[in-house]
Amino acid sequence: EPEVTQTPSHQVTQMGQEVILRCVPISNHLYFYWYRQILGQKVEFLVSFYNNEISEKSEIFDDQFSVERPDGSNFTLKIRSTKLEDSAMYFCASSPGTGLNTIYFGEGSWLTVV
Amino acid sequence: GQQVMQIPQYQHVQEGEDFTTYCNSSTTLSNIQWYKQRPGGHPVFLIQLVKSGEVKKQKRLTFQFGEAKKNSSLHITATQTTDVGTYFCAGHGTYNTDKLIFGTGTRLQVFP
Numbered sequence: 242e243p244e245v246t247q248t249p250s251h252q253v254t255q256m257g258q259e260v261i262l263r264c265v266p267i268s269n270h271l272y273f274y275w276y277r278q279i280l281g282q283k284v285e286f287l288v289s290f291y292n293n294e295i296s297e298k299s300e301i302f303d304d305q306f307s308v309e310r311p312d313g314s315n316f317t318l319k320i321r322s323t324k325l326e327d328s329a330m331y332f333c334a335s336s337p338g339t340g341l342n343t344i345y346f347g348e349g350s351w352l353t354v355v
Numbered sequence: 356g357q358q359v360m361q362i363p364q365y366q367h368v369q370e371g372e373d374f375t376t377y378c379n380s381s382t383t384l385s386n387i388q389w390y391k392q393r394p395g396g397h398p399v400f401l402i403q404l405v406k407s408g409e410v411k412k413q414k415r416l417t418f419q420f421g422e423a424k425k426n427s428s429l430h431i432t433a434t435q436t437t438d439v440g441t442y443f444c445a446g447h448g449t450y451n452t453d454k455l456i457f458g459t460g461t462r463l464q465v466f467p
Contacts, residue, residue: 272453283460284398284443289453297453332397339453341386341405346397 243267245347247333253353254323262318262350264333273316274334274344275308277301284332290316291339323354357382357448359458367464374434376461378427378444385447387420387427388455393440401429434465 246265254260266273275287288298290308305321316335320327330349336342358381368374378387386405390398402411404420404427411418417430427444444458 274453274455276455284445284457286454286456291453299454339451341403341447343388343400343403344455345400348397 243345245333245335245345247331247347247350249350250348251351251353253355256325256354257322260320260323260352262320262331262333262352264316264318264347265314266316266333266335267345268314270335270337270345272296272336272339272342273308273310274336275318276332276334276346277329278332278349279329287318287331289339296339320352323352325354328352328354357456359384359444359446359456361442361444361458361461363461364459365462365464367466368434370436370465370467371433374431374438374463376429376442376444376463378429378458380425380446380456382448383424385424385449387418387424387444387446389418389427389429390443390445390457391440392443392460396440398443431463434463436465436467439463439465 248263273290276284278284286299288302289296307319309317330351332349333347334344336344361378388403389401392398402418407424408422409420415432419428441460441462443460445455
């Protein structure tokens with residue numbers, strides 16, 4: 242079964258450093274997402290991406306965050322200047338369409354900011 | 356903003372007992388999806404309900420979507436140790452939003 246793959250699985254970074262999390266969505270999917278989950282809490286929507294642009298973003302997705310699809314397969318989340326509170330599991334997800342479609346989550350990238 | 360709450364937050368059951376988690380949204384949802392997250396894992400899609408009052412079954416799991424499309428429930432009959440994990444409901448507020456709003460989750464522990 243096709244999967245969403247994410248790298249790295251775990252990254253430790255110093256506060257203020259830039260981090261790039263990478264994702265390869267399922268190949269025939271058109272919508273891509275980033276969600277995050279702070280330890281022990283619920284999953285929170287960050288951003289959705291369609292047709293090479295952001296289609297929707299949450300209030301969490303401020304100017305320090307950016308997303309990019311640099312080639313035909315990768316989808317990245319960049320955090321420019323990490324803060325301690327950015328420590329979380331970041332899930333990439335994709336879906337064939339929006340709205341009522343099933344969303345497939347990757348296994349996550351665990352980010353620890355020290 | 357829109358909030359989706361789940362109760363209980365935690366549930367410990369003996370293997371073979373039933374389990375129910377309830378999901379309540381502050382506003383109407385266009386759909387409800389249920390996910391299971393094993394400890395240390397990622398959310399795995401279980402099912403989607405779209406119609407008001409809809410009921411769906413998957414083996415020992417029964418899912419309901421309320422008449423007002425603001426609440427939902429997941430019932431597991433005769434729990435097994437493999438049911439351990441956190442169960443999240445999630446929904447879209449409207450049909451034209453990408454944002455999936457997750458509930459607060461119910462963590463299920465099953466003792467053999």
